[in-house]
Amino acid sequence: MVVGLDRDHPSNAFAARGDAGTCFVTGLGEQLAFPPATFDLACCHFLLLWVADPVALLREMRRVTVPGGAVLCLAEPDYGGRIDYPDGLVPLGRAQEGALRHQGADTRLGRRLRYLLYQAGLSRIQTGVLGGEWPSSTEGQSDAEIDLEWQTLAGDLEGELSAAGLASLRENLMSSRRQGSHVLYVPTFYGWGICPQAP
Numbered sequence: 001m002v003v004g005l006d007r008d009h010p011s012n013a014f015a016a017r018g019d020a021g022t023c024f025v026t027g028l029g030e031q032l033a034f035p036p037a038t039f040d041l042a043c044c045h046f047l048l049l050w051v052a053d054p055v056a057l058l059r060e061m062r063r064v065t066v067p068g069g070a071v072l073c074l075a076e077p078d079y080g081g082r083i084d085y086p087d088g089l090v091p092l093g094r095a096q097e098g099a100l101r102h103q104g105a106d107t108r109l110g111r112r113l114r115y116l117l118y119q120a121g122l123s124r125i126q127t128g129v130l131g132g133e134w135p136s137s138t139e140g141q142s143d144a145e146i147d148l149e150w151q152t153l154a155g156d157l158e159g160e161l162s163a164a165g166l167a168s169l170r171e172n173l174m175s176s177r178r179q180g181s182h183v184l185y186v187p188t189f190y191g192w193g194i195c196p197q198a199p
């Protein structure tokens with residue numbers, strides 16, 4: 001059995017329409033409505049950077065996982081290690097990190113993931129960085145998709161940069177994509193650990 005959890009009921013309803021085989025539950029990761037040792041594996045994705053107490057959430061994941069089972073964390077970024085190229089795009093990266101912080105994200109959580117798993121009481125911990133392949137950032141994307149991506153980014157950056165600054169960065173970004181020189185890399189960590197056996 002696979003169970004998906006989100007705090008937003010409409011998001012769960014949307015997910016359920018596309019995946020009838022998964023049981024979607026509305027709730028909080030810090031207060032999972034499951035008895036101890038319910039699951040063989042508990043997994044979160046792009047989550048810990050958004051929670052106030054990631055260790056408490058990991059301990060709750062550990063609680064609902066059987067001894068010998070695993071807690072897996074995927075896609076925890078570290079914007080402090082971000083690479084933007086050409087260099088004219090560096091301000092874009094700095095502004096985006098600032099915007100995410102203003103939204104409540106811990107933008108450098110990735111580098112702390114191993115320690116967080118240790119603090120949660122897991123053993124045999126392994127961490128790493130997800131693949132570093134850098135495909136062409138626009139390959140296979142329509143103009144509409146590229147424009148939507150920029151609109152999302154510009155929405156995040158509103159208040160971080162002036163309209164003129166945003167327009168200049170957009171032109172730099174699009175130009176570097178057309179020329180094939182654009183590189184955007186944010187180290188994105190994964191980690192997992194084993195739930196200890198009962199004493």
